[in-house]
Amino acid sequence: MAPDLVFVVNPASANGRTGRRWRSHERAFREALGRGFDVRMTARPGHATDLAREAVQGGATTVVAVGGDGTLNEVVNGFLDGTGRPWNPEARLAVFSTGTGADFVKTLRTSNDPRAVARWILAGREIRIDAGLCEFADAGVPRARYFVNVGEFGSGGAVVDRVNHTTKVLGGRMSFLLAILRTLPRYRNTRIAYEADGGPRREAVVNDVVVANGRFFGGGLQPAPHADLRDGLLDIVIIGDVDFRTVRRNLGKLREGTHLDLPYVTAFRARELRVHVGDEMIDLDGEAVGRHPTRFEVLPSVLRLLVDSAEGR
Numbered sequence: 001m002a003p004d005l006v007f008v009v010n011p012a013s014a015n016g017r018t019g020r021r022w023r024s025h026e027r028a029f030r031e032a033l034g035r036g037f038d039v040r041m042t043a044r045p046g047h048a049t050d051l052a053r054e055a056v057q058g059g060a061t062t063v064v065a066v067g068g069d070g071t072l073n074e075v076v077n078g079f080l081d082g083t084g085r086p087w088n089p090e091a092r093l094a095v096f097s098t099g100t101g102a103d104f105v106k107t108l109r110t111s112n113d114p115r116a117v118a119r120w121i122l123a124g125r126e127i128r129i130d131a132g133l134c135e136f137a138d139a140g141v142p143r144a145r146y147f148v149n150v151g152e153f154g155s156g157g158a159v160v161d162r163v164n165h166t167t168k169v170l171g172g173r174m175s176f177l178l179a180i181l182r183t184l185p186r187y188r189n190t191r192i193a194y195e196a197d198g199g200p201r202r203e204a205v206v207n208d209v210v211v212a213n214g215r216f217f218g219g220g221l222q223p224a225p226h227a228d229l230r231d232g233l234l235d236i237v238i239i240g241d242v243d244f245r246t247v248r249r250n251l252g253k254l255r256e257g258t259h260l261d262l263p264y265v266t267a268f269r270a271r272e273l274r275v276h277v278g279d280e281m282i283d284l285d286g287e288a289v290g291r292h293p294t295r296f297e298v299l300p301s302v303l304r305l306l307v308d309s310a311e312g313r
Contacts, residue, residue, distance in 0.1 A: 005037035005121070006055040007096075008048050008075055010067030018067055018098040025066075025096070025114050032118035042071070052078025056088040062121060062306070063091060068099015069149055073285035076131060076148045076303065084133060084146070084299045092126055094306040100219070103286065104149040107214040107229060110308060120306045128301040129229040132213050135297075136282055138290035147284035148303070150217040150224070153275075153293050154208035154239070155187040155247075156283055189241050192277040196236065196270040204266070205241035211273060211296045212237065215257070217286065224267075225257030232300035233269040240264035272297045 007029070011019025026039060038060075040051045048065070052075040055063050065075040072095055081087050096117045097105045105112070132147045193203045210217070212224030212235040224235035239247075242264045253259040260267050273296045282293050 003036075003038040003055070003058075003060055005033075005035070005062045005064070006051075006060045007037060007039045007064045007066055008042065008051045008055070008071070008078075009039060010042045010048060010071040010074075010099075012042070013067035013071055013099045015100070021098070022066070025098075028114040029118055032115045033121065042067075042074075046074060048074035049078040052076075053087060054078075056086070056091040059088070061088075061090050061092060062094060064094040064096055064117070064121070066096045066098060068097070068102065069104050069286040071099065072097075072104055072149075073147055073287055077146050079303065080131065080146050080299075082144075084131075084302060086302065092124075092304040092306050094121055099286075103216040103219070104214050106216040106220065107149075107227070108307060116308065120308050124306070125308070126304050126306050127230060129303050129305050130213055130232060131299045131302050132211065132234060133295075133297045133299055134211075134282065134284055134289075134293060135295040136290050137292040137294055143290060145284055145289055146299070147213070149212075149214040149285045150283075151211040151285075151293075151296055152208065152217065152283040153277065153280040154190065154206055155183065156208045156210065156218070187244075190278055190280060192275060194276065195274045196268065197272055204238060206238055207242050207247065208239040209275075210237040210239075211235075213298070221251075221254050222257035223254065223259075225260070229305075230301070231269075232298060233271060234273065234296060234298045236266075236268050236270055236273055238266040240266065 009022055042048045048071050052063050056079060063075060065072045079086055094117060095105060097112050132151055133144060134147060134151050135144045189205050189207050191205050193201055195201050210223040212227045213229055215224050215227045216222050223237050227235040250259060250262060259265055275293050279291050281288055282290050
């Protein structure tokens with residue numbers, strides 16, 4: 001019989017800490033759940049997508065993503081088919097966040113205690129949340145990938161690429177801060193053109209473009225403080241033609257989510273954003289996935305997410 005509950009665990013997340021602690025976490029889950037479940041460990045990048053897809057296609061109704069935001073991104077990509085529909089409409093997603101940034105769960109203000117997550121699974125409280133689709137042309141080849149928290153290109157994509165190629169032993173906040181301080185002084189702003197929801201074409205020189213479903217990225221920075229996972233819209237935040245000193249001076253505002261009134265920030269909501277830009281690195285949910293973004297689109301209420309009672313009201 002196919003398992004009903006599957007944990008997809010990335011032992012490499014959080015600089016390997018997830019793998020080192022998983023035995024004690026698993027014991028806590030088994031005691032709190034009082035029922036059996038399958039554990040499937042990832043062995044390579046992209047493996048969580050394959051494992052999640054196999055689970056939901058095999059009839060699992062609950063899949064728990066164990067790891068960081070990148071692990072969650074891979075699991076979400078395993079939930080949805082090539083048309084943006086769930087492989088299994090009955091399947092629900094749960095998140096046990098153990099990663100470096102842990103930014104998605106900050107929007108939900110959820111616990112990372114395995115016993116608390118077990119209670120949500122047993123209670124079965126769920127909300128319907130949106131996901132995002134990003135289309136891009138990596139090395140001239142059209143590609144597409146889903147995201148659940150934040151898509152981004154520009155200086156932020158370069159920062160994420162640096163974070164993912166260095167040790168994360170210092171934790172999310174410090175890892176991203178050091179990457180910002182090392183990357184942005186050399187980053188050159190770029191000219192883009194874009195159209196939102198079929199509107200007029202606009203041009204701008206930008207430092208960063210954030211396409212947000214959730215509110216947080218970069219280890220606790222808050223680029224989209226009003227983003228709502230359930231509103232059927234993406235929050236677009238464009239950081240304009242600014243230098244490193246200006247960015248550094250206003251990092252506190254970005255962390256507090258009070259930056260939207262700065263003169264170089266443009267913010268709006270849209271269902272679709274078409275982008276004309278050069279060879280910029282793309283970050284989806286804290287993972288550098290490719291280059292040359294062309295389009296972002298919201299997929300309303302496409303995921304069923306298990307939450308605690310407060311969020312589920």
